[in-house]
Amino acid sequence: MKKPKFIFVTGGVASSLGKGVTIASIGALLEARDFTVTIQKLDPYLNIDPGTMSPYQHGEVYVTEDGAETDLDLGYYERFTSATLARENSVTTGQIYNSVIQRERRGEYLGRTVQVVPHVTNEIKNRILALKKNNPDIDFILVEIGGTVGDIESVPFLEAIRQFRLDQGAENCMYIHLTFIPTITEGGEIKTKPTQHSVKELLKHGIQPDILIGRTHSILEEEVKEKISLFCNVKKSRVISAPDIRHTIYELPRIYHDEKLDDEIIQYFGLQEKSPLFGSFSNPVLEKWDKVLRIHEKTEKIVKIAVVGKYIALHDAYRSLYEAIMHGGLANDAKVEIVKFSSEDITTGNVADMLSDFSGILVPGGFGSRGIQGKVTAIQYARENKIPYFGICLGMQTAVIEFARNVLGFSGAHSTEFDPESPYPVISLMDEQVDVSDKGGTMRLGAYPCKLKPGSIMEEEYRASQIVERHRHRFEFTNKYRTEFEKAGMIISGTSPDDSLVESVELSRKNHPWFVATQFHPEFKSRPLKPHPLFAGFIRAAIRYSQDNG
Ligand code: GLN
Numbered sequence: 001m002k003k004p005k006f007i008f009v010t011g012g013v014a015s016s017l018g019k020g021v022t023i024a025s026i027g028a029l030l031e032a033r034d035f036t037v038t039i040q041k042l043d044p045y046l047n048i049d050p051g052t053m054s055p056y057q058h059g060e061v062y063v064t065e066d067g068a069e070t071d072l073d074l075g076y077y078e079r080f081t082s083a084t085l086a087r088e089n090s091v092t093t094g095q096i097y098n099s100v101i102q103r104e105r106r107g108e109y110l111g112r113t114v115q116v117v118p119h120v121t122n123e124i125k126n127r128i129l130a131l132k133k134n135n136p137d138i139d140f141i142l143v144e145i146g147g148t149v150g151d152i153e154s155v156p157f158l159e160a161i162r163q164f165r166l167d168q169g170a171e172n173c174m175y176i177h178l179t180f181i182p183t184i185t186e187g188g189e190i191k192t193k194p195t196q197h198s199v200k201e202l203l204k205h206g207i208q209p210d211i212l213i214g215r216t217h218s219i220l221e222e223e224v225k226e227k228i229s230l231f232c233n234v235k236k237s238r239v240i241s242a243p244d245i246r247h248t249i250y251e252l253p254r255i256y257h258d259e260k261l262d263d264e265i266i267q268y269f270g271l272q273e274k275s276p277l278f279g280s281f282s283n284p285v286l287e288k289w290d291k292v293l294r295i296h297e298k299t300e301k302i303v304k305i306a307v308v309g310k311y312i313a314l315h316d317a318y319r320s321l322y323e324a325i326m327h328g329g330l331a332n333d334a335k336v337e338i339v340k341f342s343s344e345d346i347t348t349g350n351v352a353d354m355l356s357d358f359s360g361i362l363v364p365g366g367f368g369s370r371g372i373q374g375k376v377t378a379i380q381y382a383r384e385n386k387i388p389y390f391g392i393c394l395g396m397q398t399a400v401i402e403f404a405r406n407v408l409g410f411s412g413a414h415s416t417e418f419d420p421e422s423p424y425p426v427i428s429l430m431d432e433q434v435d436v437s438d439k440g441g442t443m444r445l446g447a448y449p450c451k452l453k454p455g456s457i458m459e460e461e462y463r464a465s466q467i468v469e470r471h472r473h474r475f476e477f478t479n480k481y482r483t484e485f486e487k488a489g490m491i492i493s494g495t496s497p498d499d500s501l502v503e504s505v506e507l508s509r510k511n512h513p514w515f516v517a518t519q520f521h522p523e524f525k526s527r528p529l530k531p532h533p534l535f536a537g538f539i540r541a542a543i544r545y546s547q548d549n550g
Helices: 019-032 073-080 093-105 116-134 155-168 193-204 222-232 249-258 261-268 284-297 315-331 351-355 372-384 394-406 457-462 479-488 533-548
Strands: 005-011 037-043 090-092 140-145 173-180 211-216 239-243 302-309 335-342 360-363 389-392 425-429 444-452 466-473 475-477 490-495 502-507 515-518
Touching: 005 019, 005 155, 019 037, 019 073, 019 140, 019 173, 019 249, 019 261, 019 284, 037 073, 037 116, 073 315, 090 093, 093 116, 116 140, 116 155, 140 155, 155 173, 173 193, 193 211, 193 222, 211 222, 211 261, 222 239, 239 249, 249 261, 249 284, 284 315, 302 315, 302 351, 302 372, 302 533, 315 335, 315 533, 351 372, 360 372, 360 394, 360 533, 372 389, 372 394, 389 394, 389 533, 394 425, 394 475, 394 479, 394 502, 394 515, 444 457, 444 502, 457 490, 457 502, 457 515, 457 533, 475 479, 475 502, 479 490, 479 502, 515 533
Parallel strands: 005 140, 005 173, 037 090, 037 140, 173 211, 211 239, 302 335, 302 360, 360 389, 389 515
Antiparallel strands: 425 475, 444 466, 444 490, 490 502, 502 515
């Protein structure tokens, strides 16, 4: 087993500074230097996972290949790197206490008093070490500590990572602290005091940061770096600027590279021999990131996509989806403009006014009955006006409901999630879900294989006959209606390999240019350097639509 290097990232002064994208960018830079990485998040809340939280509280629930419901930061980690993350990459205080208490009940602490130090801190350290055990060849394990230094909740995590360096040796562990460096008036003096206080707070927990990253409006001047260096006891070259991004978060690997963040990490760990310092090595991966940037900076070839969803007021609630749509643009060398609509606002009276300006319509996943009718109306509009349509999860289920009502004439067709008494329950509960009462972690979750129908749009886009995609749902297409749908022109283009579950539907190319809906969530597997084929296909169809329709 290799001896991996550990990098811990904490945050100070304010929340929402972008620790997730920062650690993900560090992962991207290390991969660009040919190291392998995995990234873990330690979240200081008491929920076992965010699966039971409202998207408005927590943003989207990101689903891993092995079916864990995790923090959306894991989405950034996967999008910025080539790592495939698993359940163990997402740890919460709730999980830590849950396992400590279960062990206590089993008598495993042999009569001792169970305490935060060492029992809770040991459990935290074990969770970090589990990544090493399960990834024996990994070079770097990056760990993000959620929350802000100074919060009551993060104290056990800080104590655990302090001890961790003692256990593993300073030469194998590094602490990076991300803080906020405000300017009081526009263009005015930049204030380093909050950063000084934040570092003092970390010192109280026995942690001296090795690298400081300052979120600011623009690149930090040399004298500001000098001041921070002096007061915070960090070498000047290890004070790194994180200026506001101009177009996209995918600028960050380039920004950090130009600030020599990866050089400093390499030097700290003495890895220069394996990976020469900046200046002496060319970097094909960074060039790919630069290409991503160039497309975002473009102004021409903008394609407009309408997202008709439920939790649209919060961008984070559909974070992976919006990212995947942008990746679809990258695949077509086009910039995408996304306009969000709350499906509650859409009616048959106003749908044309709302959506006629768009070259593609997408209905994403969701739960609960609010706004379902608006989605059905938007889908009918897309189908009848031959506007490219992409439905995901609930967006597939509502496409099926729409087709049942308006093409098959099944009046009152519905999902039993919303109308248990529907005369045409075209979407219904999966058999294994009927007796489930617990809400947390009980849906159909994670990656499942799906067989694609020869000649379908799905097969054409994926260039494969079998694929694997991630799920998060309880309801599914009701099998007894399959033949009627197919006869009326809805193609069942993807099924589980044993044919028992419908995983995707589409309309024949003869009747519609691009109408595809999937029960799974393809957005979780899209990456800027590797856009997902369905998003690439959807945006390609949207560009063609806008060309054909002026
Ligand atoms: N509410 C639907 C179900 O549980 C769809 C879920 C989703 O869109 N993620 O099946």
